[in-house]
Amino acid sequence: MRLLRFLAVCALVGGISTAACADNIKISNFSSGNWTGGAYIDKDTRKFSYCGMWASYRSGIAIHFAVDGDFDWRIGFGSPDLGLVQGRSYDVAYTIDGSAASRLTGSARSRELLVVELPSRSELFDRFRSGSMLSVLIQGKVHQFKLTGTSRALASLLECARDNGVDTTVATAPRPVDPPKPTAPAPVVQEIGAQDRLEAVRFVANVLARAEVRDYRFMTEEDLADKRWPEIMRKSDVAWISKEELGFLHIFRTNLLSIDDGIAAAIASDAKACNGDFASGKRAPEPGTELKRVFTACRDPEKPFSVEYIFVPRRNGLAYRFATYRFDAIAPENKSLGEALKAI
Numbered sequence: 438m439r440l441l442r443f444l445a446v447c448a449l450v451g452g453i454s455t456a457a458c459a460d461n462i463k464i465s466n467f468s469s470g471n472w473t474g475g476a477y478i479d480k481d482t483r484k485f486s487y488c489g490m491w492a493s494y495r496s497g498i499a500i501h502f503a504v505d506g507d508f509d510w511r512i513g514f515g516s517p518d519l520g521l522v523q524g525r526s527y528d529v530a531y532t533i534d535g536s537a538a539s540r541l542t543g544s545a546r547s548r549e550l551l552v553v554e555l556p557s558r559s560e561l562f563d564r565f566r567s568g569s570m571l572s573v574l575i576q577g578k579v580h581q582f583k584l585t586g587t588s589r590a591l592a593s594l595l596e597c598a599r600d601n602g603v604d605t606t607v608a609t610a611p612r613p614v615d616p617p618k619p620t621a622p623a624p625v626v627q628e629i630g631a632q633d634r635l636e637a638v639r640f641v642a643n644v645l646a647r648a649e650v651r652d653y654r655f656m657t658e659e660d661l662a663d664k665r666w667p668e669i670m671r672k673s674d675v676a677w678i679s680k681e682e683l684g685f686l687h688i689f690r691t692n693l694l695s696i697d698d699g700i701a702a703a704i705a706s707d708a709k710a711c712n713g714d715f716a717s718g719k720r721a722p723e724p725g726t727e728l729k730r731v732f733t734a735c736r737d738p739e740k741p742f743s744v745e746y747i748f749v750p751r752r753n754g755l756a757y758r759f760a761t762y763r764f765d766a767i768a769p770e771n772k773s774l775g776e777a778l779k780a781i
Contacts, residue, residue: 438465461486465600469593470586474502476597477779488597490590491515492626494582498723501552502591502596508605510562512544513552520743521545529553529575529634530638531567533584537640538675540655543575555658566591577642585702621734629674629688633755637688640757645684647679653679667742667762669706693755696748698730699758703746711735711742734766741766 461477467490468474474490488703491513501513521527522545524725528541529551543553548709555561565571565586573580595605638655645653656676660666666683670676671686689699704717720730729748742764749757 440447443620457671465597467593467597469590472590472593472752474590474594474597476601484757485601485603487632488601488603490594492590496582498582500582502594504594504603504605506601506603507597508603509554511552511554512545513550514573514575514580515550517549521548521551523528527551527575528574528642530635530655531569531571531573531633533564533650535629535631535634536564538574538634539658539673541639541652541657545781562591570631572635574635574638577639579632579639582600604658629690629755632672637686637757637779641675641684641686641759643676644759653684662774667710669703669710669760670762682761685760685762687758687760689756689758690752691754696750699756700729700746703731703744704733704758704760707733707735707742707744711737712740713737736766740764756777 448507456740462480463477465476466474471488471492473490473492475488476488479482479486485506487503487505489501491499491501493499497518498514498516501515502510503513504510515628525545527543527545528540528630529540530540533552541553541555542734543551546552565584568584568587571582571584573582590760594771599605629664641655654677657677660678661671661673664671666676670685672687676683676685678684694702698721706719708715715733715735717731717733720732722729725752731746731748732744733746734743742762743766744760744762747759749759
């Protein structure tokens with residue numbers, strides 16, 4: 438992958454200046470609604486560098502998009518209030534219109550600018566183009582941005598890239614549409630929203646910090662698409678991986694699924710996935726808390742596993758199913774996580 442000398446527009450954006458201006462020359466301009474952008478070339482080679490655009494929000498944060506010659510694209514967030522350390526990496530979680538939270542890593546290009554590399558997938562590009570609200574978790578704080586007008590602006594960004602010889606078919610190829618299937622009327626259910634998922638990401642980060650788990654990373658949608666991972670994990674709202682184990686969290690509404698029903702569902706799912714001897718049981722209740730703890734263990738000669746679940750009631754009728762998964766048939770009690778969950 439060719440690294441783009443990023444970012445962004447060679448101007449002061451909300452008080453932000455970028456060193457990229459010293460390396461690139463702007464050769465064209467376009468605007469769409471509140472978005473302003475243009476094409477840039479390398480000042481030394483005179484070759485195309487990227488097309489970029491930006492818009493400022495009332496919150497004081499500017500959003501940047503850029504596409505380079507390899508159709509690598511990225512999003513940037515700029516504000517003096519982000520409190521970044523230049524050169525440091527930051528976990529970033531985002532949702533579009535309440536979809537499952539996606540977790541990526543951003544790089545602080547300065548104290549005021551965080552840049553996140555985005556996967557070159559047409560589905561993700563389409564979600565940005567058609568979405569109404571982008572919610573982003575940075576440094577434990579949720580920021581929300583209306584995507585009004587973004588579709589036309591991103592179309593202008595693609596046109597800018599095409600004009601400079603970039604193959605943008607990954608973002609413009611039509612996707613196959615399955616014929617509609619007759620379905621019964623679905624009951625009206627309050628969806629788990631973007632704020633709920635981002636709050637869950639923040640919750641997990643706080644628990645792991647209190648439990649002094651340092652060697653983990655949040656898993657992305659692309660990670661979870663790998664069918665090597667357990668199905669129950671691939672359907673989670675938040676997932677992470679460390680050297681010793683996998684972790685995942687599901688959010689559910691207690692008016693639709695009680696905690697006891699959630700316990701039964703988890704045990705049933707693990708029993709179905711086990712092709713050997715299977716066992717499950719409850720841990721002793723945590724004194725002074727509403728936490729409920731369950732473990733499962735599978736003695737499959739080829740794919741043994743053990744899972745420890747901690748069910749955590751939350752506000753607004755929500756509950757979390759917090760799980761740690763090991764690829765062996767031993768399920769030791771995870772006391773450090775239990776203590777951390779009691780403290781939150």
